[in-house]
Amino acid sequence: MAIDESEDALLDGLVRSAFQIMGVLTRIGAEHDLSLTQLRVLGILRDRRPRMSDLAAFLGLDKSTLSGLVARAESRGLMTRAPNPTDKRAIDVLITDAGRELTEQMYREARAVLAPATGRLDERQRRQLAQLLEPVITPPLSPT
Amino acid sequence: MAIDESEDALLDGLVRSAFQIMGVLTRIGAEHDLSLTQLRVLGILRDRRPRMSDLAAFLGLDKSTLSGLVARAESRGLMTRAPNPTDKRAIDVLITDAGRELTEQMYREARAVLAPATGRLDERQRRQLAQLLEPVITPPLSPT
DNA sequence: TATTGTTATACTCTATAACTATA
DNA sequence: TATAGTTATAGAGTATAACAATA
Numbered sequence: 229m230a231i232d233e234s235e236d237a238l239l240d241g242l243v244r245s246a247f248q249i250m251g252v253l254t255r256i257g258a259e260h261d262l263s264l265t266q267l268r269v270l271g272i273l274r275d276r277r278p279r280m281s282d283l284a285a286f287l288g289l290d291k292s293t294l295s296g297l298v299a300r301a302e303s304r305g306l307m308t309r310a311p312n313p314t315d316k317r318a319i320d321v322l323i324t325d326a327g328r329e330l331t332e333q334m335y336r337e338a339r340a341v342l343a344p345a346t347g348r349l350d351e352r353q354r355r356q357l358a359q360l361l362e363p364v365i366t367p368p369l370s371p372t
Numbered sequence: 373m374a375i376d377e378s379e380d381a382l383l384d385g386l387v388r389s390a391f392q393i394m395g396v397l398t399r400i401g402a403e404h405d406l407s408l409t410q411l412r413v414l415g416i417l418r419d420r421r422p423r424m425s426d427l428a429a430f431l432g433l434d435k436s437t438l439s440g441l442v443a444r445a446e447s448r449g450l451m452t453r454a455p456n457p458t459d460k461r462a463i464d465v466l467i468t469d470a471g472r473e474l475t476e477q478m479y480r481e482a483r484a485v486l487a488p489a490t491g492r493l494d495e496r497q498r499r500q501l502a503q504l505l506e507p508v509i510t511p512p513l514s515p516t
Numbered sequence: 517t518a519t520t521g522t523t524a525t526a527c528t529c530t531a532t533a534a535c536t537a538t539a
Numbered sequence: 540t541a542t543a544g545t546t547a548t549a550g551a552g553t554a555t556a557a558c559a560a561t562a
Contacts, residue, residue, distance in 0.1 A: 263551075263552070265552075265553095289552095289553075289554090290553070290555080292553085292554070292556095293552070293553050296551095296552080296553085297553095300551090315561080315562075316560080316561055316562085317560065317561045317562070318561095
């Protein structure tokens with residue numbers, strides 16, 4: 229079987245861009261006393277209201293890890309817990325208004341920090357890059 | 373000032389693909405008892421021999437953090453430390469043969485895990501995606 | 517019985533501060 | 540004086556195991 233160079237080159241590019249993006253998000257999160265995972269959860273909660281166990285599964289974390297993470301964010305007023313309407317065992321996780329505002333601010337900061345990088349592409353190339361990434365990305369949690 | 377949709381869409385795609393790639397690398401690293409950072413350092417050392425402080429700066433970590441990280445990897449035979457030839461204060465970090473083999477194995481594993489995702493593009497699209505990512509990526513440490 | 521979530525515990529990663537050696 | 544690296548220490552993130560409540 230022949231070696232597929234295009235896959236190697238793509239993997240390399242994806243990995244390097246991933247580390248770069250993670251570096252930016254880690255720093256922006258840290259400036260607001262948030263871990264990368266907390267920042268990620270806030271991003272997910274912007275348009276979803278998952279139960280604890282689904283969120284843990286999607287993040288690849290143990291449910292006990294999420295208990296602590298949500299508790300810390302809740303004590304800061306960024307997330308809330310609410311009983312799931314249909315399953316009395318389950319707890320839904322929700323973002324608060326303050327959490328939403330903070331998330332959007334951090335997103336704007338990330339956009340500004342990465343502007344020099346994304347600006348090396350013209351608008352047509354940016355659209356094309358976003359389109360090419362789309363099929364590669366795993367679908368996120370279904371809404372609800 | 374008008375909102376630039378193409379930048380928002382691109383940022384969103386980059387962030388989501390970054391979390392996906394990080395998830396894969398984190399899991400593969402964990403299967404080999406390596407943290408994501410250790411995996412990343414091994415990747416960097418494949419073709420570089422940086423001093424501790426340059427590596428720490430590039431990774432955005434404190435030098436004390438790197439001391440521990442390299443010590444743990446050294447005790448497992450994956451990296452080595454050697455005095456810098458020109459500055460007696462400095463220590464260079466090198467990958468060992470065992471470290472190189474492990475790194476390449478993990479890279480192959482990542483490639484296999486991501487094959488279903490990258491395979492949703494044809495070869496021409498993969499090349500195009502890799503090319504579009506290139507300008508966005510921050511240049512890594514200069515060799516040596 | 518199986519699943520959801522929490523708590524107690526232990527380990528790893530990370531930064532800060534204090535120190536030694538060299539520039 | 541400033542820089543390179545190490546060590547001691549403390550805080551946050553994570554998983555495992557044991558538990559209570561519900562399906």
